[in-house]
Amino acid sequence: xxxxxxxxxxxxxxxxxxxxxxxxxxxxxxxxxxxxxxxxxxxxxxxxxxxxxxxxxxxxxxxxxxxxxxxxxxxxxxxxxxxxxxxxxxxxxxxxxxxxxxxxxxxxxxxxxxxxxxxxxxxxxxxxxxxxxxxxxxxxxxxxxxxxxxxxxxxxxxxxxxxxxxxxxxxxxxxxxxxxx
Numbered sequence: 001x002x003x004x005x006x007x008x009x010x011x012x013x014x015x016x017x018x019x020x021x022x023x024x025x026x027x028x029x030x031x032x033x034x035x036x037x038x039x040x041x042x043x044x045x046x047x048x049x050x051x052x053x054x055x056x057x058x059x060x061x062x063x064x065x066x067x068x069x070x071x072x073x074x075x076x077x078x079x080x081x082x083x084x085x086x087x088x089x090x091x092x093x094x095x096x097x098x099x100x101x102x103x104x105x106x107x108x109x110x111x112x113x114x115x116x117x118x119x120x121x122x123x124x125x126x127x128x129x130x131x132x133x134x135x136x137x138x139x140x141x142x143x144x145x146x147x148x149x150x151x152x153x154x155x156x157x158x159x160x161x162x163x164x165x166x167x168x169x170x171x172x173x174x175x176x177x178x179x180x181x
Contacts, residue, residue, distance in 0.1 A: 014174045031162035031171045039155045041088040056089045062140045067091040106176045112139045118180035128162030
């Protein structure tokens with residue numbers, strides 16, 4: 001139900017606001033949220049492979065989509081890391097699942113963060129994409145804090161069709177992202 005509300009709100013209100021704000025000639029020029037990528041890199045997975053299975057399961061519970069394990073691209077002798085060794089997990093969300101996750105992130109998870117003042121507004125990459133870090137996965141209500149054996153963070157990347165950071169900021173702001181003042 002929540003994903004339908006945010007999706008229909010995006011289609012009507014947000015598009016109209018962005019059309020007025022940036023004076024687009026065509027509705028197809030309005031930036032859109034293409035996908036959300038959740039990534040977890042866990043260095044201790046080198047020593048304990050079972051922990052990575054737990055992390056992959058947690059990401060699947062949080063997003064509602066099965067996570068894929070990621071492998072190291074290079075060998076790093078100082079970290080005892082070999083090329084091809086499984087070291088993290090990621091999942092890419094699109095469509096209604098993406099909007100459902102975004103709604104839960106904004107309205108449920110972020111307010112549960114300790115001393116939450118808003119997300120940083122300086123984490124844009126120059127091409128209209130935004131990345132933020134979450135220190136504890138336990139802020140999501142789907143995760144039972146008592147049963148969590150390890151606490152891990154995650155990176156959440158919002159990929160938009162915006163050409164500038166200002167357009168992407170306005171898009172995410174109108175979608176309800178609580179940026180710092």
